[in-house]
Amino acid sequence: MYNMETKVAVVTGSNKGIGFEIVKGLCRKIGAVYLTARNEERGREAVEKLEKLGLRPLFHVLDVTDETSIQEFANYISTHHAGIDILVNNAGILDFDKSVTSYEDAKRLMDTNFYSLLSISKILYPLLSNNARVINMSSDWGLLSNIRKQVWLDTLVKDNLTTVEISQFVEDFLQAVKNGKNSFVSFAGHYSDYKVSKVAMSALTFVQQKEFIKQGKDISVNCVHPGFVKTDMTKGMGDFSPERGAKAPLYLAVDAPQSLKGTFVWHDCHQVNWDD
Template identity: 30%
Template sequence: MALEGVAPPVAVVTGANRGIGYEVVRQLAERGHRVVLGARDLDQGRTAAARIDPSGERVIAVQLDVADEASVLAMADRVTRELGGADVLVNNAAILYDTWAQARSADLGEVQRALDTNLFGAWRVTQALLPLLRRSPHPRVVMVSSEGGSLASMTGGTPAYSVSKAALNALTRLLAGELRRDGVLVNAICPGWVATDMGGPGGRPVSEGAAGITWAATLPDNGPTGGFFRDGKPVPW
């Protein structure tokens, strides 16, 4: 929890009106963060924020489509004006778990659409918030990835999703190396198979999948950077 008289850390979570993103917002708010809940549909975002924080003091909903540069820049401007900074970024927004597709015959338009959200969306938001993160005393960037993006275990299937998450992992490594001197810890997290709209029934509870993301968002200053983890343990690249 934030100390009396000390401003709470500010976290931005994308794709957060439901599923894993929503639970990450709840967990971070519970730990004393002021959380910006990003949602493509602002009404849905406001409803989600009110469920977590009816008072509106800890959770703020903003319209955010990570595939739309104007939306991303508007979000960054609002965070700057109203909150004055950002300490944590959780790039959670993702689309298109294409279980029906194969790489040999994939619709490349679908693949491009997945990349624009799952890779370039995270890239856009990170670049937009980087000036604020660099000013934070304890900056953290979390890429919500998937073992589906692990080159070590790829055998075929879900080409749009797998390629976009593998690329997100590469971006994680690049940013971690470039931002190490600024103290920004950048890690990729696989939440595991979670029972969400995207994951489908039968997966682990959402709270368990989100816990590993919250762990990465609240790492101590001597914590790891440039890693790929699930439940705090390394996952093969």
């Protein structure tokens, strides 16, 4: 269907919400756009909705918490395309009804919102084209000011921060969850599991960008706060429609200058200081 020169975009967790709208926007600009979802039925239903609008998204099952699923997707891409030009790490979960969490719930959230990025980095990043764009869907809860534990406020701003240290930050939080409510609330307040996952994502964005620059690759990695968007995840609460929430991610994916690298972009497309 597509030749090897066709640009390829991948959006994780994109059968609904902001991810769905990002796919819709990319389909109007990019040759091959993969709508991915862990549930095949829901994913194909989403594709059908877009096809009724005259768009031609592609579909592939992708469970970002399952390295086998990621590898199967990588094998498919490498067989059918020259690489990935745009990768939007959109998949994420949040139980908006629960600001108090159990260890099991916190671990499941971290597996989806943070640890999956490490697996994607290992398996999909080798497929990135020479001037690819990676967009990480963060949040205003992904700003460093959401963290209350001083040792991590000091660590996460280091110029030589490593992925290992970011993982230690997440593990320290999970240990706090085991230690009880007072311990993990003092770490980052209410909804602390989601906040920690998004702060870790933001920090990882900047570390990975530095690594690509050191490797001499013209790959951009940025994170974005799409705004408080009305989705299933927020139980329909929010300031923006999913279509409006897709504005800044689409800007980073298509319209931003390639020189924009390692930044935190607000929903109105302006850059903010992550660590203020």
